[in-house]
Amino acid sequence: MTPRNLALFAAVALLFLITGVFQSWNLALSILNMAIVSAIMAMGVNIQWGYAGLFNVGIMGFAALGGLAVVLTSSQPVDGAWRAGGPGIVLGLLLGVATIGLAVALYRRMPKGLPRTATILAVLVGGFFLYRAVFDPAVVAVEANSPEAFGNIGGFGLPALIAWPMGGLLAAAAAWAIGKTALGLRSDYLAIATLGIAEIVIAVMKNEDWLARGVKNITQLPRPWPVPQEVDLQKSQPFLDWAGRWGFDPVLTSSIIVKLAYAGLFLTVLLIVVWLSERALQSPWGRTMRAIRDNEVSAEAMGKYVTGRHLQVFILGSAVVGIAGAMMTTLDGQLTPGSYSPLRYTFLIWMMVTVGGSGNNWGAVLGGFLIYWLWIMVEPMGLWLMGAVTAGMTDGTWLKTHLQDGAAHMRLVTMGVILLLVLRFSPRGLIPEK
């Protein structure tokens, strides 16, 4: 940590303090919590892009998988759902995986030619119908199980803290499957393939209602262990006494305490991830990764197993994104597949890494805090600015109304301008790689 970097972190901290003092601490803390989550996602991107030069624009998909893991792990079991179709769904999915596995095995084992193509096609088509025959009735049965309130398979009812590593695991498993198929692709081809895979993940989550109720959303997910419920706090006598002694408003204070508790948990996770990443980056493994990134051919000539290392780093980075995605879903208390968009969950995270400084863990963290703060605060600033610009105009004129309505969209323009300015004048980011 050089003095310059410390000053940068202090400047960003000041932004949050200003928000707290001049607007409200409630707002500052809610921005902070999401900023920590974003910083962890940015670390995931940094592991893939900054360490190894893998161009993954499917961040949204891994974040969403983390969220899905929260629903499957920590939401309460649904009465009768498992009995209605649980085994059928599991069997169906296994049949699907087995079909693909068999097709891959045949592709590898059989000699090239028409018989191979025909056999594989037969296996795939037959497998598909078999899978649908087992899977579909089970899904219908699960979705028919009290559809207004549930209609999903339900979770295990485990503590929310366990759901976070599960989010990482689910994302890692997906990353393994994706990496096995797509990592052979070159630069832009990989980027576009991952962009599409993320869309596929979201499409599945939106439409497979049995999984997490699709666009009907799952709400009221449990909170992690030390975080209390606001209403419980407001009912507890010791808390009311304590707040009364200091002259705090109990409602506001309870909400601030909840956010502080989240911030503490999230900061702990962030520090653990930063510590592990720093250790990894400075280890021989990290040097290998950078060698591969800077010159794949020569690294391979030195006997480094490039494909294996790529797969490894792809899984690790995705797992970190998955953990962050799980934390976000727990923080929101709900999973809303409709709200995932590549602009917010892929491109904005990429922007954090680029602005912060790719290849540098502290850079990614700084970028996460700074860009998320801007993402939230640019909109009110734009409104204020438009208010100032249009102050002289007569009320109700077409131009005035239009400018004020459009002010909300200034956010995107501002973010784009910031990204371009940083890329132009500080191309290696605010905290460049050493």
Next chain:
Amino acid sequence: MDLLNALVAFTNFVFVPAVAYGAQLAIGALGVTLIYGILRFSNFAHGDTMAFGTMITILLTWWFQALGVTFGPLPTALLALPIGIVLTALFVLGTDRVVYRFYRRQRAATSILVIVSLGVTFIMNGITRFIIGTEEQNFADGERFVISAADFRAATGLAEGLAIKSTQAITLATAVIVVAALFWFLNRTRTGKSMRAFSDNEDLALLSGINPERVVAVTWIITAALATIAGVLYGLDKSFKPFTYFQLLLPIFAAAVVGGLGSPVGAIAGGFVIAFSEVMVTYAWKKVLGYVLPESLAPEALVQLLTTDYKFAVSFTILIAVLLFKPTGLFRGKSV
């Protein structure tokens, strides 16, 4: 008779919509592929260039309509289209001058240019939303149908109707003209040939005295024209909404990649591959099968392989399947 009905139903619900959609994707993908071939990066801002060009055309259309200018049975937007193209080209050339040229001079890595194009995406997206708002806009006027379902039924006596919307006919006609003009330009004119030379081997092209700035400028102008045409055709056929156009980037990228980045023929083939697979996988085949199969076998369910919400998933599954066997697309695209 039943077979004819099945054929008509298939043409009406699958073939005609897929051809129109495929043509729109192909024109869009041509723009992506040209930028990749000449400037050597995937332009994430292409969807928003389409949105921007369409927005300008819509504003001009409204202005023409307010002046009372129409294009007879054809949509007024076609009159506004040339001016829309010019303005979009000027805007795109402006972004090249202000943004991209700097990195080109530095010979920056492809991935940097992709991230730069992300920044441009943010800005163009914001500008479009700022000017025209986020709501859906319908700007098609003129005749609705070339053949309407009722007329077709009356003329042929078949149970199934075949409707061809005028926007679908216009899309196809425009696509044929655009593609013919583009290929004539690339293969027959001096500038076009220099573009292909530049795309094949930049250093050799520079040595033979080709002016790179000119090639790049021409590429941007053609791309702006293609993006605006694709956007306006899509908007006439369906409707205009900034968010939808941003999402159109996905099938367009898929089309360009399936065909092979940098290959114009590939982009066209890719566009139709993606469009047909999207429409066919998400179409409910009940009606067609009902005509073809004997009564005892006629399906009761919809026979829809996947719901329409999966359409992007379909295009990318195709994309991944193609890339697994042909890592640079069907027509041997480039990879930088």
